[in-house]
Amino acid sequence: MKHELWKITASKIVFEQEPWLRVISEDVELPDGRIVKDYLRLETPDFVMIVPVNTKDEIGLICSYKHGVRQIDIQPPAGYMDEGENPLATAKRELLEETGSVSEHWQSLGSYVIAGNRGAGMAHFFLATECIQVANPDSGDLEVQEVLWIPLVQVRQNWEEGSYAQLSTSAILGLAFARLQVGQ
Amino acid sequence: MKHELWKITASKIVFEQEPWLRVISEDVELPDGRIVKDYLRLETPDFVMIVPVNTKDEIGLICSYKHGVRQIDIQPPAGYMDEGENPLATAKRELLEETGSVSEHWQSLGSYVIAGNRGAGMAHFFLATECIQVANPDSGDLEVQEVLWIPLVQVRQNWEEGSYAQLSTSAILGLAFARLQVGQ
Numbered sequence: 584m585k586h587e588l589w590k591i592t593a594s595k596i597v598f599e600q601e602p603w604l605r606v607i608s609e610d611v612e613l614p615d616g617r618i619v620k621d622y623l624r625l626e627t628p629d630f631v632m633i634v635p636v637n638t639k640d641e642i643g644l645i646c647s648y649k650h651g652v653r654q655i656d657i658q659p660p661a662g663y664m665d666e667g668e669n670p671l672a673t674a675k676r677e678l679l680e681e682t683g684s685v686s687e688h689w690q691s692l693g694s695y696v697i698a699g700n701r702g703a704g705m706a707h708f709f710l711a712t713e714c715i716q717v718a719n720p721d722s723g724d725l726e727v728q729e730v731l732w733i734p735l736v737q738v739r740q741n742w743e744e745g746s747y748a749q750l751s752t753s754a755i756l757g758l759a760f761a762r763l764q765v766g767q
Numbered sequence: 768m769k770h771e772l773w774k775i776t777a778s779k780i781v782f783e784q785e786p787w788l789r790v791i792s793e794d795v796e797l798p799d800g801r802i803v804k805d806y807l808r809l810e811t812p813d814f815v816m817i818v819p820v821n822t823k824d825e826i827g828l829i830c831s832y833k834h835g836v837r838q839i840d841i842q843p844p845a846g847y848m849d850e851g852e853n854p855l856a857t858a859k860r861e862l863l864e865e866t867g868s869v870s871e872h873w874q875s876l877g878s879y880v881i882a883g884n885r886g887a888g889m890a891h892f893f894l895a896t897e898c899i900q901v902a903n904p905d906s907g908d909l910e911v912q913e914v915l916w917i918p919l920v921q922v923r924q925n926w927e928e929g930s931y932a933q934l935s936t937s938a939i940l941g942l943a944f945a946r947l948q949v950g951q
Contacts, residue, residue: 586830586831586832586839586911586913587832587911588832588837588838589832589834597782597784598781598782598790600781600792600805600807603807604790604807604809604885606782606788606790608784611834613909614832614911615911617909619909621784622834623784623787623788624834624835625788625809627882627885646770647770648770648771648772648773648798649880649883649884650773650795650806650808650884650886651808651880651882651883651884651885651886651887652880652883652886653772653886654772655770655772656883658883661883691929692929693928693929693937694929695929695931695932695933695934695936695937696833696835696836696932696933696934697881697882697934698811698835698881698887698933698934699833699835699836699840699842699845699932699933699935699936700833700834700835701788701811701835702834702835702836702837703835703882703887706934725797725801725803727770727771727798727799729770739945742942742945743942743945743946744877745875745876745877745878745879745942747879748879748880748883749879749880749882749883750879750880750881750882750890750934750935750938751883751934751938752879752883753877753879753938753941753942754934754935754937754938754941756941757937757938757940757941757942757944757945758926758927758929758937758941760941760945761923761926761927761941761944762927
């Protein structure tokens with residue numbers, strides 16, 4: 584079967600609030616010639632998320648209120664990329680800011696498009712092992728954050744039960760457990 | 768540590784295109800009394816995604832062009848919930864439409880908030896085992912779709928390597944492998 588790309592025949596910004604969101608309305612031509620008008624695309628900043636593991640086989644997670652979830656939630660350290668920053672640099676900065684920890688052992692767990700239909704930027708995932716705490720956390724974020732170091736097996740059980748509310752948390756933990764061969 | 772919710776002091780719709788997207792601008796009061804103006808919330812329709820497994824230990828995946836990814840991508844069957852439809856009913860409908868298959872063995876793999884800061888609806892995940900093909904696929908979607916039944920171990924290897932482009936694909940596959948105890 585031949586899969587062809589859609590052609591964008593018109594594109595306009597219909598909402599914009601820098602640096603957080605741009606909504607773009609596109610007219611697209613499908614491979615069979617049909618025209619779809621006003622197909623929406625979202626542009627939001629890329630973010631990184633990190634699964635930090637220490638030498639006691641604990642994962643560092645952040646407990647805070649999340650406004651998108653409308654409740655207190657637990658998630659790995661994460662943050663938006665600054666202008667001109669690459670994903671690994673962002674990951675190292677966010678790990679230090681949010682947990683006070685550093686690592687010399689970083690692995691990529693891949694980069695993923697947040698929304699298959701609308702775009703909405705990329706999530707860049709990392710695993711950081713042998714993490715060492717060198718400072719107090721100081722995230723600078725709007726949320727009051729608490730760092731919890733939780734045994735890997737406990738995090739895995741919570742993840743399997745669907746206890747973590749956010750899609751990105753669920754995605755990165757599965758990839759991290761596979762890489763760490765936890766539960767295998 | 769005490770975590771308090773944020774208070775919404777004002778809320779207005781700043782962009783709307785039914786039924787796909789509503790952008791809401793909120794003024795929020797943080798627990799320390801600070802006011803944050805124009806914090807954006809996205810409302811998009813909930814969607815379901817299904818990992819279908821047949822009796823030959825193959826997973827049914829859909830190959831198609833995805834406009835959010837801007838390329839051909841492979842993902843599990845998925846779709847938006849119709850008005851008044853519950854997640855499991857949507858999952859059964861989408862599995863039949865997109866793969867021509869049915870299952871009598873359904874399990875929830877959890878429901879997740881798509882964006883921790885912005886909201887953007889929920890992803891409802893299901894695992895369907897012992898799937899049987901009863902019809903030809905007929906998705907009714909804009910994309911030209913091809914159904915691929917791929918051995919579980921191959922899908923798992925592709926997933927570990929970060930080959931699937933979408934965040935939701937990566938999230939659901941990890942949960943499905945854990946539930947199926949593949950690679951363990």
